[in-house]
Amino acid sequence: MDANTQGIEVREVSEEDLWQVRDLAFQIFPVTYQDIVEPGQIDYMMDLIYSPEALVAQWDSGQNFLIVYSEELPVGFASFTRLNEEGDFKLNKIYLDNRLQGKGLGKWLLNDVISRVKSAGGRALLLNVNRHNKARIFYEKMGFSLLKEDLIDIGGGYFMDDYVMELSLKPKA
8 A cells, every 4th residue: 555545634633532542542552562561451441541531621621633534444543732822833643554554644643733833833742652663663753853851650559751852834034
């Protein structure tokens, strides 16, 4: 599958459709992290981030959710949030069906997010990526640079061991 083919669409998610994000997360998230964190942490994070209540709380806090469809089938999702009035945004999530990774669809979805952030006056897009997640290489190819390391206590005795990365969206003066 080439991301330039017909039949690919990104749609904004309404609060009523957050269940689709949850369904996709249950298909994608555990496979993505199975070799990175222990199973108990995956279960803990699924409940912490993708329970219906957690998703509604994220929605209510201003997170924008997107679902990417291929031939009308949901195959991935992303979400982003405005952090401040200066135009800093955060890419909270971007996940694709693991069978479709490496075929250009992730780049297509990330470029869609970047376009939306730019249209909203964004000057920078930040993200956290697990230090052992191969997606870091993808983000570097997309122009993100490493800002710092971040060890985040998420409760339950678990931590997210991340890199914080940034993509500047404004031309250098």
